[in-house]
Amino acid sequence: MKYQFQVIVSLKPGLLDPQGKAIEGSLPAMGWANASNVRVGKHVELVVDAETEAAAVSQVDEMAQRLLSNPVIESYRIVSTAPLPDPRFEDVS
Amino acid sequence: MKYQFQVIVSLKPGLLDPQGKAIEGSLPAMGWANASNVRVGKHVELVVDAETEAAAVSQVDEMAQRLLSNPVIESYRIVSTAPLPDPRFEDVS
Amino acid sequence: MKVDQPLHQSLGLTDEELDGIRATLGRDPNRIELAMYAAMWSEHCSYKSSKVHLRTLPTEGPQVLVGPGQDAGAVDIGNGLAAVFKMESHSHPSAVEPYQGAATGVGGIVRDIVSMGARPMALLDPLRFGPLTEERNRLLFAGVVAGIGGYGNCIGVPTVGGEIQFAEPHSANPTVNVMCVGVAPADRLVTAAPDVPEGSMLLLIGAATGRDGIGGVSVLASRTIEEDAAVSRPSVQIGDPFAGKLLIETCLELVEGGLLLGLQDLGGAGLTCAASESAARAGMGAELDLDAVPLREAGLEAFEILTSESQERMLAVVDPARLDEVHGVCSKWGLSSAVVGWLVDGGRLIVRMGGAVVADVPARSLADDGPAYERPMEPPRGRHEILEDDPTFAIVDSDPREAFLAVLSSPNVASKQWAFEQYDQLVQGATVARPGSDAAVIRVEGTLRALALSCDGSGRFGHLDPYLGAAHAVAEASRNVAVMGATPLAITNCLNFGNPERPEVMWQFAESIRGMADACRSFGTPVTGGNVSFYNESGGSAIWPTPIIGMLGLIEDYRLLVRPGFPGPGFLVYLVGETFPELGGSEFAEVVLGTVSGHPPALDLAREASLHRMLVEGARGDLLASAHDCSEGGLAVALAESALAGDTGFAVSLPGDEPWYVALFSESASRAVVSVAPENGEALESLASAHHLPLSRLGETGGPGMVVDSLLEITVEEARSAHESAIPKLLAG
Amino acid sequence: MSAGTPRVGVVTFPGSLDDRDALRAVALMGGDGVPLWHGDRDLRGVDAVILPGGFSYGDYLRTGALARFAPIMEEVRAFAGRGGPVVGICNGFQILCEAGLLSGALIRNRQLRFVCRFVDVRVETSLSTLTEGLVPGEVLRIPVKHGEGQFVARPDELARIEAEALVTFRYCGPGGELDDEHNVNGSAGWIAGIRSPQGNVVGLMPHPEHAVDPDVGPTGGQPLFASLLTYALARV
Numbered sequence A, B: 001m002k003y004q005f006q007v008i009v010s011l012k013p014g015l016l017d018p019q020g021k022a023i024e025g026s027l028p029a030m031g032w033a034n035a036s037n038v039r040v041g042k043h044v045e046l047v048v049d050a051e052t053e054a055a056a057v058s059q060v061d062e063m064a065q066r067l068l069s070n071p072v073i074e075s076y077r078i079v080s081t082a083p084l085p086d087p088r089f090e091d092v093s
Numbered sequence C: 001m002k003v004d005q006p007l008h009q010s011l012g013l014t015d016e017e018l019d020g021i022r023a024t025l026g027r028d029p030n031r032i033e034l035a036m037y038a039a040m041w042s043e044h045c046s047y048k049s050s051k052v053h054l055r056t057l058p059t060e061g062p063q064v065l066v067g068p069g070q071d072a073g074a075v076d077i078g079n080g081l082a083a084v085f086k087m088e089s090h091s092h093p094s095a096v097e098p099y100q101g102a103a104t105g106v107g108g109i110v111r112d113i114v115s116m117g118a119r120p121m122a123l124l125d126p127l128r129f130g131p132l133t134e135e136r137n138r139l140l141f142a143g144v145v146a147g148i149g150g151y152g153n154c155i156g157v158p159t160v161g162g163e164i165q166f167a168e169p170h171s172a173n174p175t176v177n178v179m180c181v182g183v184a185p186a187d188r189l190v191t192a193a194p195d196v197p198e199g200s201m202l203l204l205i206g207a208a209t210g211r212d213g214i215g216g217v218s219v220l221a222s223r224t225i226e227e228d229a230a231v232s233r234p235s236v237q238i239g240d241p242f243a244g245k246l247l248i249e250t251c252l253e254l255v256e257g258g259l260l261l262g263l264q265d266l267g268g269a270g271l272t273c274a275a276s277e278s279a280a281r282a283g284m285g286a287e288l289d290l291d292a293v294p295l296r297e298a299g300l301e302a303f304e305i306l307t308s309e310s311q312e313r314m315l316a317v318v319d320p321a322r323l324d325e326v327h328g329v330c331s332k333w334g335l336s337s338a339v340v341g342w343l344v345d346g347g348r349l350i351v352r353m354g355g356a357v358v359a360d361v362p363a364r365s366l367a368d369d370g371p372a373y374e375r376p377m378e379p380p381r382g383r384h385e386i387l388e389d390d391p392t393f394a395i396v397d398s399d400p401r402e403a404f405l406a407v408l409s410s411p412n413v414a415s416k417q418w419a420f421e422q423y424d425q426l427v428q429g430a431t432v433a434r435p436g437s438d439a440a441v442i443r444v445e446g447t448l449r450a451l452a453l454s455c456d457g458s459g460r461f462g463h464l465d466p467y468l469g470a471a472h473a474v475a476e477a478s479r480n481v482a483v484m485g486a487t488p489l490a491i492t493n494c495l496n497f498g499n500p501e502r503p504e505v506m507w508q509f510a511e512s513i514r515g516m517a518d519a520c521r522s523f524g525t526p527v528t529g530g531n532v533s534f535y536n537e538s539g540g541s542a543i544w545p546t547p548i549i550g551m552l553g554l555i556e557d558y559r560l561l562v563r564p565g566f567p568g569p570g571f572l573v574y575l576v577g578e579t580f581p582e583l584g585g586s587e588f589a590e591v592v593l594g595t596v597s598g599h600p601p602a603l604d605l606a607r608e609a610s611l612h613r614m615l616v617e618g619a620r621g622d623l624l625a626s627a628h629d630c631s632e633g634g635l636a637v638a639l640a641e642s643a644l645a646g647d648t649g650f651a652v653s654l655p656g657d658e659p660w661y662v663a664l665f666s667e668s669a670s671r672a673v674v675s676v677a678p679e680n681g682e683a684l685e686s687l688a689s690a691h692h693l694p695l696s697r698l699g700e701t702g703g704p705g706m707v708v709d710s711l712l713e714i715t716v717e718e719a720r721s722a723h724e725s726a727i728p729k730l731l732a733g
Numbered sequence D: 001m002s003a004g005t006p007r008v009g010v011v012t013f014p015g016s017l018d019d020r021d022a023l024r025a026v027a028l029m030g031g032d033g034v035p036l037w038h039g040d041r042d043l044r045g046v047d048a049v050i051l052p053g054g055f056s057y058g059d060y061l062r063t064g065a066l067a068r069f070a071p072i073m074e075e076v077r078a079f080a081g082r083g084g085p086v087v088g089i090c091n092g093f094q095i096l097c098e099a100g101l102l103s104g105a106l107i108r109n110r111q112l113r114f115v116c117r118f119v120d121v122r123v124e125t126s127l128s129t130l131t132e133g134l135v136p137g138e139v140l141r142i143p144v145k146h147g148e149g150q151f152v153a154r155p156d157e158l159a160r161i162e163a164e165a166l167v168t169f170r171y172c173g174p175g176g177e178l179d180d181e182h183n184v185n186g187s188a189g190w191i192a193g194i195r196s197p198q199g200n201v202v203g204l205m206p207h208p209e210h211a212v213d214p215d216v217g218p219t220g221g222q223p224l225f226a227s228l229l230t231y232a233l234a235r236v
């Protein structure tokens, strides 16, 4: 079976995020002074072919830990691609 | 009210994703030959202070379009941060 | 794309061109063949509007090893080595997506050098944008610079020079040119081999083929942007510099191992171009098997595989007996390689897919028999009024100090450090003179020789008088290498113009070619190759005619190179050459008087050539302590830049009896500011008179300030801040 | 190879760029440069290892993230464990951090742009393979060229790095002063390079291999290569 996953990797809280900071810095000039706490991370999609979902999950977990994130500065979470909660939010482009 | 969002920005389908390709190319040597379709995108978290959720959503949509993504090559989708479906997948680090 | 248009027209072919294809084939082309002709006969690939003019350029000389017609030109630099160089435009893709457009431009030009069997050693990036006061131009500028760095830095080729100018006509249409220079043993250059045997394999090396850039050459580079605003988006290509680096190493290892019979990069018109040119050059035909082409996604149609411009691919011609070795090198570097065809006698290019023949055309008809047009030409209306309105005779009541600071901080003159600091200038360890010098200098490993490289183009001069503009561009490029002590050897170019179907544009083009040809003949610097980029316009208004010259000069002993900075206090400062009242098209006229008009400075090609010889002789004799050419901003800027580069002030008097603003800001040609140790003053004077060049002693170096008579006094630090902060300030919005 | 000439291996990963430059610098400073290949499990008996600059695997995902899985890295790890001198320059530094051989991490420059510039760096310790014989406080002129050289670590980690005096180099002004203007990429504590507690593993963002040849520019990298060769020689 093929299982699809998303792995979201973000900088650990407390660490400075230069990209997030730059975006935040440019918001007021664009008229969005009410937006804040911008953090930029990575979003990795992948498909794992495994016997069971549990096997796939544990493999993705290992990949996320060893390869997709750097535990010194980043944390991650794994999302299996379930339908999104609200159609309004779907791929709007 | 403060609303929290995640914006996921990914390369449009059909466009080459050099990062995804390079990661995928190195997976077999790491013992993960069963993983495929790796695509790397950006994950932006932010908080918007607005009167209504609808106002916040429409602002994030505009931000995603004008600032967070490059419409020529990227598409985006917006996710409001609802609790994740399965605690197993939560921030495991 | 209009729905009711016949297919050939929507692919950019005219009715007459379709008739030509019919005549060649003796039947109607099928859709796939039509797509192949459309790509190969596009302006970008066929040079159909420019060919007849390009033929008039001087291309021969004892130094030329490979002239125009190959992927890149090559000149002899001694010690059995060849310098391979070429320039190309990626303006159209950069207008659509600045980062990727510029990045893939770097990738493309680098592969042109590699396909000659040379290791790419240096990049230069002449650029043109609209004024930075507009946000769109700032984004284009920042995106293009980041893209060039993003690709060049990642493949380990230093970006050592370039040029950046700003002018309103480039607002919607940035000009993005990239030049690459490589070095190879002269006897190992991979050139058209006439005696490749039948049955030689065509091996596609590198990235898988996807839908990117389908019809790129016809869609992007052969029409104006707005004609295709909607269509052009899917044509954006994403660069993969990592794959690009692996491809460079793979190809060079194959060439070094003597494993190849031929090598072609896949650029515009993709596989169609590479296969038809490989076959045509060998005087043969080829069979192509599209089922063997590795694809990035399923379901590509034949015409898509044939015209895809997916990046990071090369086509090698391989002896079947060496195939295993070749595959071995490719897989060592982690690249895929697939036999996609072979050469056959008879001259036809036969394409198969799914077992059926999907195209069957003469290879030569694609590669060499494209149309050639003598398009109508006519000088633009209003040209004489602009020329006659010469600012040289304007009434000037500016304050000298303010004028000086205004010119020094004008974006055209200001330091481009913000940009070139984003480029790795040092990798490969050969960079002897980095950006900030008149020319970049890279040494040639294992020798004392070095190449001096400069890119120069005409902005205002070319707009006012395209003949003079192009001649000045060659003169300035030669002067820039000569001030460093290098003998100008040969040029490449990139000719950026508007829509050639408009007679004014075609006239500008023809005049530019004439100017370039005359200057190149006088300096003995043949044209070894180049690139033409038309259709740089929108809303019926074209960019200024922008012929960019890429000059290659040779220094025999790089330890003797001369730098622009004043070396310290106590040196004598001279102006070589003569200043005339020539403010037409000058930086001063634009920035201080607010006008771009008048006659550009005259150019005495013989005097210019003497100046180059004198500068080279002065360097060889270790006579010059510094040398810097006088160009934009005139004597004032040349003095200021010498002071900034050497962190040393000066005190000078203006020579002659022209008004101060002429003496300081006239952009008369054939001049340089040099300094010598006091004991060398006389030697310099006799050197100049031996070359029949006027020489004026201006004063001395030293002190914390830049002092000109009683006109001007400014500290080096204040001038530095004006010069260095101008562009960052504008970018901050 | 003459007896007593230290052999310094330079690893080429896919995407390494300054590998030839490092080999040239080793030779210029009197050592024997030995090319090593990422896919080999063999250090060819070298006395020191350099992980050179460049963009291994395109710097995709994270700088150094993919290179640290290369087969040769197991050998490098073992060699470092035996006290062998290992130096990571720029991308090599990033690889050593990813591999856990050095602390901290390197993220995008504060200004979010690549920067190529000659900078001044201050030597902080003589207890490392690159700084033996150098006097702390000494200022060297060496170029940087990177887009992701901002050194970061969690606060506790940073405190430990400082407490154990692991900082080997800091960005500084010409007189050794630490001010914001001279922090070329915004690194925590101006950190330009650090060492392992034993001092045999050192990583730094500046490129000493591009500052050894007087014909090309400043020579602030010479003392560092001299130190490395001395250190390596002690092991011959």
Ligand SMILES: Nc1ncnc2c1ncn2[C@@H]1O[C@H](COP(=O)(O)OP(=O)(O)O)[C@@H](O)[C@H]1O
Pocket (backbone or CB within 6 Å): C124, C125, C126, C127, C159, C160, C161, C162, C163, C164, C412, C413, C416, C419, C420, C434, C435, C436, C437, C438, C439, C440, C455, C456, C480, C629, C631, C632
């Ligand atoms: N886009 C660029 N990339 C790299 N270097 C550049 C770029 N633009 C300008 N430079 C460098 O800045 C210096 C000054 O440029 P320019 O004023 O055009 O020189 P010149 O007038 O001598 O031709 C040169 O060394 C040039 O190579």
Ligand SMILES: [Mg+2]
Pocket (backbone or CB within 6 Å): C437, C438, C439, C480, C628, C629, C630, C631
């Ligand atoms: Mg110059």
